[in-house]
Amino acid sequence: MISGKLVAATVALAVATPLPTGWAGRTADCSPPRGTMSIGESWAQRRLNLPEVWRLTRGSGVKVAIVDSGVDTTHPQLTKVRRRIDLTDTGAGDCVGHGTAVAGIIVGTENRGVPFAGVAPEATLISIKQTNEENGEVRLLAHGILRAVQLGADVINVSVRAPDRPELKAVVAYALAQDVVVVAAAGNVTKDDGTSAPAYPAAYPGVLSVGAAGPDDARAESSSTATPVSVLAPGVGVTSTSPGRAYRENLEGTSFAAPYVTGVVALVRARHPALDQSAVRRRIRLTADGGAGTGTGAGMINPLLAVSAILPSESVAIAPDEPVPLPAEAILPAPVEDARAVAIATWIALVSTVAAILAVLVRVVIPLGRRRGWRPGRVGSGG
Template sequence: MSVVAAPAQAAPEDCNPKKGTLKLPASEPWAQKRLDIKNAWRLTRGAGVTVAVVDSGADYHPQVQISKIIDETHTGHRDCVGHGTAVSGIIGARYVAGVPFHGVAPDAKIVMVKQSNKTEGDITKLISAIDDAVAAKPEVINVSVRASDHPQLRAAIQRALDQDIVVVAAAGNVTGPDDQDVPAYPAAYEGVLAVGSATPDGRRADSSNAATPVGVLGPGTDITAPWPGRSYMRGLQGTSFAAPYVAGTAALVRARFPQLTQEQVRRRIIATADGTAGAGTGAGMVNPLLAITAVLPYERGDAPVVAEPLPSALPADAIAKVPPRDETAIGIAMAVGAGVLVAIMVAGGLALLIPLGRRRGWRPGRAS
């Protein structure tokens, strides 16, 4: 999704998002398998964390529960693009038995801040939407929007960071030669966790903008997500849908370790990513499970121990100690053993010699 400067707001057009599907394959989408999300749920599902989504609104969906909607467009909550519904679902769609799709942090609260009715929007609306998101006091903000550098946009992002909010933003998609070498904002601002798009094999998607200083990659090709009309959309592409996988991971980390600052959360997600190489890949694919379990070497002092504690050591008296070597007993035992061995040898010799002597006429000696 992108925003451009617009002098005035046009009247809302007909709200007709693309039609989704009600049927999904029986198997889980590759992104969920690759990130091993359910394994992370053994430690946290994001409860107690609020994620603000600056996007195109959100339609009702059985799996997506929006706790609050702030409408900067004054056109109602409906998602006329489908973008906001999909992003919200990737972050926090509830798990439903028998439904293969679910979000990264299903227990997190989602606040939707609607800033546009189209795939392109107004930069002033985006800035106001980010300020509204900050006012909602979330722990994480997701901005799946590509814009140009603007001093007021920079200031809005800084206000979010100053409020200890993790800001996750899409690195932007390359749609032509004109934007191939141009970084995307707000992702390119310092302190923002910029997210590139990855393919199932973990490499950067060709459409993912390498000019933006990417922190990590998220799944961004052949994505399945909730869609308006209580449906799902398959085959979604782009950094817009990679970013919410990282925002959901940030929600898991903040729920697991609420004492971490936004900077520490960002550094943790980057440090625990699955490494890769090349421009625009950052530290590699985001790893939710490792992000909430790894012990980082630079986390000392008051920093939390983030792995499950090792079993405590056994008490000193739990296992009997080996008694000291008793030399006297060993000597006696050896002497007794040697005597027994000699006795056996003597008895064996007599048992052999006496019969031989008798066969030769030998008799025990008698006194004369």
């Protein structure tokens, strides 16, 4: 449990940290990768079986924040973006394409004829732009996470690999203390990197760290093993939205695996609103399909189980309450036997019986006596 003093210090540190210089007035080089207008169904859509999950929940009422490169809200499937914050002073649009793809995986709404939709299409999105380039600034990332908490986010997606910095660690701890689920990419291994170092904030305790998996549910070769991984999600051959009302296919990396988990978190928080952030993380790990090897954690996420499984640990068995005893006046005492009344009733019953017998005799004997003239009857001999 995080103390109140630490929470206060966290906020003070993050707010007091000056924004990086050189951002104000910077001209944005807005040239996102060109997308395509025609796409096929990706293996990730089939693997996660989202239509079955949507029978139970679609993430309604949950606020999701992404701290990324902005979002192109002109895309027809990104109608759930409710607020855009720009920390770069370059405009809230997405000139990289990264944030738009992340947003689509989380909250992309269904569109007839398009074989793609986000994991939680009825969740609402807050876009916090912290970079206008491939690589962002750690202090802006920390400010973005803080701003997401202040705006009431239920889950924050960080598809960014950053170094360990005190302000970043502090603001993540603050988010967790405010019951916010933090989901982060575990990082990628590239040919330039060689052996990778842990990625932050994914490596911080309490963060849902996400590795990338391929169609065989195995860890992708590009997914880092240096960062502790909580679960895997589709991170190879991924399809999502792109600026310019387009789409991109064959996306790869933990950056695109993390939003799948963020979407599942939104579904769980909508279906089980009483669970705190720790219980939500635990549920997602326990319902995953099982990992095998370093960097796989609990294995591939299972959205249907995550929202529908009954976990005994979440419902503590409680013995039924003892029945409340009735008040003394509610139970009437047995009446005391009245001997005189019993005797009178007995005599009345006896007299009534005798009277009934006499009445029968009168009806039978008197007519018979009249017919005989009241003479005694004769008894015949036995011979």
